Amino acid sequence: MPGSPLIQVLAAAGTAGSFLLLQAAWRRQTRSWPLVAAGWGMLVLSLTGWSFSSGTDKGVALGVVAGIVIVLLFLAAAAARAKPRPAKPARQRRAPPAAASRWQLPRRVWIFLLAGPFAGLAALGLSTAAFVALQTHLNLEHTANLTLVSFGFPLAWAGLAVAVGYQPALWRKTAAVLVPGLVSLAFLWTGA
Amino acid sequence: MPMAATGKPNSDRVAKALHAHQVVALALGTLIYVLAVTGTLSVFNREIQRWEQPDAPEMTAISPTAAAAAAATVFESEETPTTHLYINFPQPDLPRTVITTDTQAFFANPDGTVAGREHFPWTQFLLDLHYYLHLPQILGLTVVGALGAFLIAMSISGFIAHPRIFRDAFTFRRGAGLLPLADLHNRLSVWTAPFHISNALTGALLGLASILAFAIAASSFEGDTNRVFAPVFGGEGAPSEETAPLANIEGPLSYMAQEFPQLPLTFFILHDPGTAGQHSSVIAKHEDRLIFGDYYNFDAAGRFEGNVGLSDGTVGQQIIGSVYNVHFGNWGGLAVKLAYGLFGVILCIIIASGMRIYFLRRQQKGRPAPRLAAGWEAVVWGTPAVLAATLLAAVGAGLEGSVLVATFWAGLVLTVVISGWTGQEIKVRRLLKLATALLLILAVAVHGLTHGTSAFGGAAWPISVAGISLGVAALALLARGSATLKTEPPSPTLP
Numbered sequence: 221m222p223g224s225p226l227i228q229v230l231a232a233a234g235t236a237g238s239f240l241l242l243q244a245a246w247r248r249q250t251r252s253w254p255l256v257a258a259g260w261g262m263l264v265l266s267l268t269g270w271s272f273s274s275g276t277d278k279g280v281a282l283g284v285v286a287g288i289v290i291v292l293l294f295l296a297a298a299a300a301r302a303k304p305r306p307a308k309p310a311r312q313r314r315a316p317p318a319a320a321s322r323w324q325l326p327r328r329v330w331i332f333l334l335a336g337p338f339a340g341l342a343a344l345g346l347s348t349a350a351f352v353a354l355q356t357h358l359n360l361e362h363t364a365n366l367t368l369v370s371f372g373f374p375l376a377w378a379g380l381a382v383a384v385g386y387q388p389a390l391w392r393k394t395a396a397v398l399v400p401g402l403v404s405l406a407f408l409w410t411g412a
Numbered sequence: 413m414p415m416a417a418t419g420k421p422n423s424d425r426v427a428k429a430l431h432a433h434q435v436v437a438l439a440l441g442t443l444i445y446v447l448a449v450t451g452t453l454s455v456f457n458r459e460i461q462r463w464e465q466p467d468a469p470e471m472t473a474i475s476p477t478a479a480a481a482a483a484a485t486v487f488e489s490e491e492t493p494t495t496h497l498y499i500n501f502p503q504p505d506l507p508r509t510v511i512t513t514d515t516q517a518f519f520a521n522p523d524g525t526v527a528g529r530e531h532f533p534w535t536q537f538l539l540d541l542h543y544y545l546h547l548p549q550i551l552g553l554t555v556v557g558a559l560g561a562f563l564i565a566m567s568i569s570g571f572i573a574h575p576r577i578f579r580d581a582f583t584f585r586r587g588a589g590l591l592p593l594a595d596l597h598n599r600l601s602v603w604t605a606p607f608h609i610s611n612a613l614t615g616a617l618l619g620l621a622s623i624l625a626f627a628i629a630a631s632s633f634e635g636d637t638n639r640v641f642a643p644v645f646g647g648e649g650a651p652s653e654e655t656a657p658l659a660n661i662e663g664p665l666s667y668m669a670q671e672f673p674q675l676p677l678t679f680f681i682l683h684d685p686g687t688a689g690q691h692s693s694v695i696a697k698h699e700d701r702l703i704f705g706d707y708y709n710f711d712a713a714g715r716f717e718g719n720v721g722l723s724d725g726t727v728g729q730q731i732i733g734s735v736y737n738v739h740f741g742n743w744g745g746l747a748v749k750l751a752y753g754l755f756g757v758i759l760c761i762i763i764a765s766g767m768r769i770y771f772l773r774r775q776q777k778g779r780p781a782p783r784l785a786a787g788w789e790a791v792v793w794g795t796p797a798v799l800a801a802t803l804l805a806a807v808g809a810g811l812e813g814s815v816l817v818a819t820f821w822a823g824l825v826l827t828v829v830i831s832g833w834t835g836q837e838i839k840v841r842r843l844l845k846l847a848t849a850l851l852l853i854l855a856v857a858v859h860g861l862t863h864g865t866s867a868f869g870g871a872a873w874p875i876s877v878a879g880i881s882l883g884v885a886a887l888a889l890l891a892r893g894s895a896t897l898k899t900e901p902p903s904p905t906l907p
Contacts, residue, residue, distance in 0.1 A: 243582045275700035277734060282744060283605050291603045292754075298584040332439055335565075340558055348627040355632060360429045361645045363728025366628075370732065373624050374557065374616030378564035385432025385569060408631055 227273040234266030235287045240296055263287070305364070329388060334397050335384040343376035343400030349404040352411075419800050429573035436562050436569070437766055442791050443545065444559050444566075445763045446824075449795050450542035451611070452756025455741050455749050456875070457535050458506040463859070463875035464532040464807070466866040470507045471522045478524030478663030479509060479680070483661050485526050486511040486518050487685055495651075497505075498660075499680040504745070533812030534803055537820070543871045546817045550622050559621020563612035563770075570601055577602060597765040600758050607755040608762070615637030644732050646707055646720040652689035656712070658682075663714025668694050671716075678705050691717075698723050702743050703733035703865040726828035764792040791824075793844030798823040800851035808858040842890065849886035856880050 241259035245252050270283025345403040354360040354368065383396040453460070462468075487497050494513035499520075502509055509520040510530050517530035544552025571577065584590045584599055592790040601608075626639045634640040638648060656837050659682055666679060673695035682692045690712050695705040707720040722733035741752030771785040802820050805811040811819065831840040856879040860867040867876055 230564055246578050246581050275434055275698075275702075277702045277730075278700055278743060281702055281738070283750070285748055286742070288604055288607055288755065289751055292758075294582060294586055295599055295603065298582050299586055302584055302586045304587040315450060331435065335435065335439070335562075336558070340561075344627050345625065346745060349633050351628050359562075361728065363726045363732070365728070366640065367728040367731050369628070370617050370624060370772065372612065373620055374561040374564060377561040377616075377620075377664065378559070381562060381565040382432045382569045382572075383427075383437060384429045385435035385565075386572075388428065388431075407750060 221371035224273050227269060228286075231269035231273060231283060232286050232290065234269055235283065238262035238266055239287075239291055243294065259403050260383040261394050284292045286396055330390070331384060331393060334393055335381040337402070339380035340377050340383060342380055342397050342404070343373055345401050345408065346376050347373040352408065418784045426573050426575055433569035433573055434568055434770060436565050437763075437770070440559060440562050441763060441767055441788075443555075444563055445760065445791055446545070446795055447542060447559055448756065448763055449558065450538055451615075452753060452760065453538055453799070454542045455752045456757060457539055458503070458742075460538070460799075461532045462506060462508075462871040463533055464622075465530070466863050466869055466872035468508055468519045468530070468871070469521050469527045471502050471593050472507055473502060474509045474522055475521065475524075476662045476669060478522060479520065479665060480661035481511065481524035481578065482520035482526055482684070483680070484658055486513060487658060489596075490515070492725060493686060495684060495700075497682040497685040501677045501679065503676075503678065505742070505749075519889045520528050531635070533816065534806035537802065537806070537812070537816040538799075540817075541820070546821070552622075553619045554623055555619075557616045557621075560612045560616030564616065567605060567609050567612065568599075571605075574598060574602070576872070578667075586635060590769065590776065593765055593769055593772065597762055600765075601762050602630065602760050604755050604762070607752075608759050611739060611755075614735045618739060627673055643722070644729050645722075647681060647708065649691055650689055652687045654688040655686055655690045656684055656690065659692060661692070663718070664692050664694050664708070664710040667710070667716055668696060668708060672696060672708070674699075681787040693720075702737050703730060706733070711871055718723050725852055729775060756849050758858075760792075764788075767792075781855050782837060783832045784841045786827050786835050786837040787832035789841045790828040790844065793841055793848060794824055794827035794831070797844045797847040797851060797894045798827060800837030800855060804851055804855040804858060807855055807862060842893070845886055845890050849883040849890065852879050852886075853883035856883070 238259050238261075241255055241262060244364070245255035245259055246292075248255070267280055267283045270389070271279040275280045350372060351365055351369045354365045355362075360368075362404060380397055384393045387393045387396055464695060468654070479501070483497055483499050487494070490513055492515070494515065495882060496512075496514065498512040500506075500508070500510040500512065502633060509522075511518050511520055512530075518529040519530055521527050522628065534842055538545055543556065545555055548750055569724075580595075580598065581602065582599075583595060585595050625637045628640050629635050629637040643650075661680065661682065665677070665680060668675065675698065677694055678697050680692065680697040682693070684690045692710045692714075693707045694710070697705045701723060703722050706723040709717040709720065711717060721729050723730070741749055767788050768785075769789065771781060798820055802811075802816050805819055806816060827844070831844075834840065856867075856876050859872075860876065863872070866872060
């Protein structure tokens with residue numbers, strides 16, 4: 221791990237301190253905003269410290285990795301302190317067999333198609349339309365535009381997949397994918 | 413799969429988010445888990461490469477003259493013209509010089525002579541599994557990228573379904589049953605989120621880049637995908653059929669050593685070698701950056717033409733140039749690799765425990781699914797067990813390529829089907845843990861017998877020791893688990 225070891229040690233201490241403060245804040249019965257703010261503030265400060273330990277991007281990334289390792293140590297300590305709980309006897313419940321519906325399998329296949337390939341196509345359409353719009357209407361520089369849509373595409377797909385799972389009614393699930401997909405297609409088709 | 417706090421405000425939102433979380437997990441949990449396991453191992457792919465071929469010549473550096481001589485020798489040995497000629501320079505985690513063409517790869521000695529062929533069939537099998545799931549390239553990349561998007565979807569829905577995310581941030585109950593399992597799943601999910609979200613996002617970006625480029629090219633660049641990426645990575649130049657003497661290779665390497673001595677070289681690429689259109693690029697690493705490096709371009713005569721700008725160009729170039737390293741964890745030396753390995757194992761635990769929570773909740777609701785639960789255990793422990801079996805097959809019987817691929821997928825499917833048929837979740841788990849440990853130890857032992865002292869030499873000892881340690885640790889845990897089972901009354905719920 222190249223970089224300045226002294227700054228890294230100080231930044232790691234700051235990270236650990238921030239987790240101590242946050243732990244204290246979240247364990248209280250009543251919320252203590254000063255403590256919460258101090259914890260988050262110290263975390264931001266420690267990440268700033270990490271950014272000086274190497275290049276800005278790499279330093280912050282090192283800080284995030286170190287932060288996760290430190291918090292995992294906190295969790296390990298919490299797990300070690302916790303008394304093992306005996307398992308509660310399982311409730312001997314027997315649910316009535318679910319009513320078999322001949323639409324269950326087609327419904328599940330449709331939901332899979334919606335969250336999978338259809339949401340993917342809709343996300344691809346949205347990302348491509350966003351690229352064209354940012355290029356033609358905002359004249360955004362190419363690499364910035366490409367970076368935005370490259371990150372936007374998987375995020376849009378993930379968001380649409382969540383929307384499909386989140387909506388209870390099948391028509392809402394379908395609309396959640398088809399509407400953005402068709403709108404982006406119309407945009408690309410008309411070149412609006 | 414976070415637990416919903418029933419009867420609390422927003423319980424409708426939580427229930428819907430949990431449903432979304434569950435839909436994705438049930439549909440694609442197996443493939444996401446396989447990617448998590450292979451991704452964790454892939455962090456150490458260079459170390460495993462060295463282990464597979466421990467006798468290859470190693471060096472910390474190679475002179476421009478020697479590297480150029482080795483490259484020219486390999487180029488002259490080509491029967492069909494190669495479109496690219498590469499020199500992979502020695503790195504701290506892979507201190508070897510390799511000359512690669514479209515069809516073959518050879519090690520170079522420090523004096524510039526060519527040594528044996530590069531051959532690491534199991535590492536290649538592992539990387540192909542992680543990159544493509546062994547599907548044809550673009551299709552495989554897209555499917556893997558899509559699975560990355562679904563992992564992000566699981567993170568989003570998991571966070572929405574977690575109403576006490578801060579208050580519970582350090583709560584960790586131990587023991588058997590649903591609550592400790594939910595604590596394990598939720599705490600690890602929340603605190604390692606910066607890793608698994610960034611990793612899923614960068615993986616999805618890498619996987620989906622091809623189809624996005626096709627779509628953007630079709631809409632904005634008359635179908636020319638080169639114009640999509642050229643402003644980021646530089647263009648390829650027009651190929652020429654006309655033959656020409658091999659371009660100057662030593663010149664660019666000497667120039668880099670003289671003008672940029674602080675930048676370690678990772679690759680030399682000669683495009684269209686031996687033709688009138690040939691030109692070269694040197695990829696140099698910037699130690700204090702996340703980017704994989706920057707391209708320094710030269711013409712056929714070895715004259716410097718400038719760098720592409722991944723290190724000092726637009727913000728977009730610098731961000732895209734960082735994606736690969738952020739995903740694979742090879743930007744901060746061994747410490748960061750070990751951290752990525754740990755986080756990868758934790759991601760596997762998160763996925764495995766999420767599905768266990770689902771089966772446990774079904775059981776508690778009076779709708780147990782023992783066959784599915786046993787099948788899931790076969791995925792969780794069958795994946796490492798079958799991977800260890802393929803490793804043994806590769807080092808012991810010399811199997812490679814499509815035979816390893818068939819062994820893995822057939823082995824995993826059979827394991828899942830047979831385990832599901834038995835419906836014996838706990839037995840399946842114990843048996844497959846035992847199989848993983850024994851096969852791993854056996855693979856390392858066979859590797860040791862095959863390679864003699866080299867198996868514990870500088871190139872191979874980390875993986876040999878890690879393999880045996882992991883195998884022995886798994887056996888010890890298994891023995892401890894069976895002692896606990898003997899002394900405690902059987903748990904009424906899942907352990």
